[in-house]
Amino acid sequence: xxxxxxxxxxxxxxxxxxxxxxxxxxxxxxxxxxxxxxxxxxxxxxxxxxxxxxxxxxxxxxxxxxxxxxxxxxxxxxxxxxxxxxxxxxxxxxxxxxxxxxxxxxxxxxxxxxxxxxxxxxxxxxxxxxxxxxxxxxxxxxxxxxxxxxxxxxxxxxxxxxxxxxxxxxxxxxxxxxxxxxxxxxxxxxxxxxxxxxxxxxxxxxxxxxxxxxxxxxxxxxxxxxxxxxxxxxxxxxxxxxxxxxxxxxxxxxxxxxxxxxxxxxxxxxxxxxxxxxxxxxxxxxxxxxxxxxxxxxxxxxxxxxxxxxxxxxxxxxxxxxxxxxxxxxxxxxxxxxxxxxxxxxxxxxxxxxxxxxxxxxxxxxxxxxxxxxxxxxxxxxxxxxxxxxxxxxxxxxxxxxxxxxxxxxxxxxxxxxxxxxxxxxxxxxxxxxxxxxxxxxxxxx
Numbered sequence: 001x002x003x004x005x006x007x008x009x010x011x012x013x014x015x016x017x018x019x020x021x022x023x024x025x026x027x028x029x030x031x032x033x034x035x036x037x038x039x040x041x042x043x044x045x046x047x048x049x050x051x052x053x054x055x056x057x058x059x060x061x062x063x064x065x066x067x068x069x070x071x072x073x074x075x076x077x078x079x080x081x082x083x084x085x086x087x088x089x090x091x092x093x094x095x096x097x098x099x100x101x102x103x104x105x106x107x108x109x110x111x112x113x114x115x116x117x118x119x120x121x122x123x124x125x126x127x128x129x130x131x132x133x134x135x136x137x138x139x140x141x142x143x144x145x146x147x148x149x150x151x152x153x154x155x156x157x158x159x160x161x162x163x164x165x166x167x168x169x170x171x172x173x174x175x176x177x178x179x180x181x182x183x184x185x186x187x188x189x190x191x192x193x194x195x196x197x198x199x200x201x202x203x204x205x206x207x208x209x210x211x212x213x214x215x216x217x218x219x220x221x222x223x224x225x226x227x228x229x230x231x232x233x234x235x236x237x238x239x240x241x242x243x244x245x246x247x248x249x250x251x252x253x254x255x256x257x258x259x260x261x262x263x264x265x266x267x268x269x270x271x272x273x274x275x276x277x278x279x280x281x282x283x284x285x286x287x288x289x290x291x292x293x294x295x296x297x298x299x300x301x302x303x304x305x306x307x308x309x310x311x312x313x314x315x316x317x318x319x320x321x322x323x324x325x326x327x328x329x330x331x332x333x334x335x336x337x338x339x340x341x342x343x344x345x346x347x348x349x350x351x352x353x354x355x356x357x358x359x360x361x362x363x364x365x366x367x368x369x370x371x372x373x374x375x376x377x378x379x380x381x382x383x384x385x386x387x388x389x390x391x392x393x394x395x396x397x398x399x400x401x402x403x404x405x406x407x408x409x410x411x412x413x414x415x416x417x418x419x420x421x422x423x424x425x426x427x428x429x430x431x432x433x434x435x436x437x438x439x440x441x442x443x444x445x446x
Contacts, residue, residue: 044173047141048174048192049259050140051208054215055215061073061074061114064115066114082215084132084215085125087126091119091129092434093132097434098434099262100261101266105268105269105274111275112277114128134209134210137209138190144246150179150188153179160242164237170201171236176190178229178235178236192217193206203221204221204225205220207228254382269348271298272336273291273293273348274335279350280350281350281436282327283353287326288326288350290322290348292319300340302317312327330352331378332350333352334347352378353379353436355375355427356374356375357410363444369413374405374427380405381400381429382430384400384412385397385437420446425440
């Protein structure tokens with residue numbers, strides 16, 4: 001064998017050897033990651049899937065005016081992740097108060113509340129009418145029925161959660177939460193992936209969060225993750241018992257969040273949409289603004305609104321544009337168009353509901369019980385939220401029982417409220433289309 005041939009064989013041997021080593025290394029890395037994934041409990045796996053429903057959704061504004069931090073979202077530009085907006089008292093949280101598909105339908109309607117309403121200045125950190133904030137994002141991923149505000153995610157306010165030791169990437173697990181203490185506002189993030197090398201050492205930690213402008217995903221190296229933890233007094237916490245951490249606040253106890261529906265790709269109506277999107281509840285006598293778009297220029301002969309199977313409104317030759325209607329009878333409604341060729345458009349679905357309450361007194365003592373008198377129609381009352389304006393930690397969820405609903409009364413126990421001052425009382429109801437809420441205030445005295 002001549003020298004060149006022998007040299008070629010040596011090169012071939014080296015190439016095959018290196019390829020084998022790389023394949024072995026790749027297989028080891030994949031096995032390491034797989035082994036890490038196999039360690040996850042069911043709730044952790046679900047938490048990752050649910051977080052990414054909201055963080056990976058893509059949408060494109062169709063008009064000017066959709067508000068965001070220091071400006072508006074750009075029409076025609078694709079965004080990833082739901083918008084950041086603290087809508088808890090004025091608008092609606094995506095995933096808790098409305099379906100994700102309701103938001104996506106509203107995006108496609110240039111006359112929806114996303115473009116015509118601006119919450120800036122009405123509530124701190126609020127801009128867009130539909131959105132999420134850090135606490136509603138993590139609470140959604142962690143399978144809660146209603147959000148826990150970020151400062152109440154951790155001990156001593158929750159059970160089944162502890163501080164991770166050591167506070168480094170090497171100890172991080174999927175489902176861990178990173179808490180940033182108030183400065184003045186607090187913040188919370190969630191770990192959704194931990195990547196290890198062949199030796200089992202953590203190389204990267206993926207963290208997801210809701211922050212302006214939309215949800216953010218950061219796959220940080222171990223050293224960058226450690227630096228992130230050390231800044232601003234952050235702490236890494238681990239939920240060791242999800243049921244203890246959630247308490248009565250379990251998603252499976254309510255109609256929302258509806259993860260199965262949120263995970264689907266919806267078919268958005270191209271002929272007509274509601275001012276609040278589609279698949280959404282309204283208060284009784286509230287204006288329902290139907291935008292007839294006819295985006296494919298088929299020609300619209302008639303607008304038909306039905307409650308159940310009964311036709312309640314017909315408008316001939318409505319043309320394109322917004323038609324305002326209001327409904328005084330509670331029920332589940334649909335709106336569709338009859339096209340010029342007599343075909344029927346896809347129907348928009350919505351409900352009309354009543355939800356209200358009164359408080360037994362104008363003022364109450366911290367040490368005495370008091371009551372809410374509740375009533376609803378086509379909506380199930382599920383909870384009362386008590387928010388103390390003088391103490392942000394004096395925040396309480398009162399879950400309404402079936403007996404409470406039958407009696408029409410919700411009892412607020414003595415010594416629940418810790419600080420005297422103005423207390424916001426929010427009553428929350430839900431049906432298959434979403435949630436509505438009503439607010440009244442009471443003065444709490446010592």
